[in-house]
Amino acid sequence: MASHIYTTPCIIASLSCFLLLLSSFSQCQAQMSPTFYNKTCPNALKIIRTTVNQAISRDRRMAASLVRLHFHDCFVQGCDASILLDSTPVIEGEKDALPNNASARGYDVIEAAKREIEKSCPGVVSCADILTVAARDAVVSAGGPSWAVNLGRRDSTMAYHAKAGTDLPSPYSDLDTLITAFAKKGLSKRDLVALSGAHTLGQTQCFLFRYRIYNHTDVDPDFANTRKRQCPEQQIGDKNLSPLDLVTPYVFDNNYYKNLMQKKGLLQSDQNLFNGGVTDSIVSEYAKSPEAFNTDFVSAMIKLSEIQPLIDGHGIIRKVCSAVN
Template identity: 65%
Template structure:
């Protein structure tokens, strides 16, 4: 091979390596992603979230849950926000979301405000991630630096939502396996479950637990919860997941578990003689450890299956694919 041929082959190799590195860099999420393209995006989102949480404290829990339910299905791509169409089977109608997933209008309002200042720049997936962080801080929970640069999906999956989202009736082994399939370990599982220190659950999700006469539930706690949840009827009656500090994102959830006062089966199994017992005990005694790990786990969860670079789109409205 001549010198010139060697030279061109070498240059082509260098160009290819640089191209791959460039694509890789572009594909990485970054906290500064909108610094140049939409510098006021995060402030605008926060203003909308603050108004929503001020109007209804419970909305903080709903927004955190919405981000979680998005990331566990197809990754953090805002697929949960898509409405039903002839070609899209909406995740909103999946059993884990139907009648319980909330906050869609809040995210849509935040998107509309951002579109006014930076049309076509900020994804709905990023707005969901930022909203979850802001919701946490607005109810006394930890803050964290949100990595940005996600793009929105053009598809949704009701079937995946019904198989991949954790159930309130799951065993510890099932929960560990479910989280592991998303790249999250047992510590992430226990930390993220701490979001149940805020929010409410419907009666039918905990009826069997409070009427089951099990040894893993405090009798007085069960009796108290029966007042809002009759043995027959009242399926949609709501009860706070944490009776003590229902509107504060704190470590009291773990204290409840230590006292056998977890409302859902999937809560109390975290303290049932398994591998997560020591983590529950640690978080109950150390609020700083919980806050730090909750923030870290939320960042880690936000990386799941993110669409970046040329993948996905930036939706104009969060509930529909651009026409």
């Protein structure tokens, strides 16, 4: 009987929280729309797409960089373009936090799109929306799926340096840590595995995978030997870059998951998704079915892009993305 006395209030409280979250999500959906700028700035999406495609044509790495920049923005206090703010005497920028410092890229691409949009419709389109659309366009440019992006976000007037240091997953994170970090953002295990598939693109620095290729046993020996050529065991070449996927480094595909099943994940956090844990079956599914991966990746990206957006008069529309008006 005692268990029923304590269970009933818990159920009621949980239901109340669920209804509150559902209500907030519904309000967000009602105020955001793919057609948000159709009347106020009809060329906005075309300008963003053109800017992104031009940037990637100059630097193929930029596709991965823009997706990563979007993720690092949304995972810290929501998709509010706070990552784009430069440090000032009163703002400690997320750009300078350990997970972003000297590694996050693409700021200039977002700023370039913003400049062009401001010429057509000043003070209308947020940097947060530009970054979100740019991430989608970057995926498409690499051969990945497209999706409709809900628009209407506004920009933060502050940055969250400390939260960037604690909230963003580490390349050394174990599976439980990753699952917990994503769950705090309302993202499931399936979302975790799908979003991690963005590592089918991009490169990473030697110091982030050196320990893995020289010390871990859950790595294919031939794969490790190949990667050692770009990453000496001695503390030199820390910033040497190596593609996360050696096979198709500039193509958005499901090869990332095939690599994990062969113990060819470059980052330890990636390999931990297929290491005898609860996400093994999801990795196997995506390795077999690119369609399943694409479908779930789109779903997860939409969920990611709608974490705590500033709407309903909150936030501002920045004139430039790197500074508060």
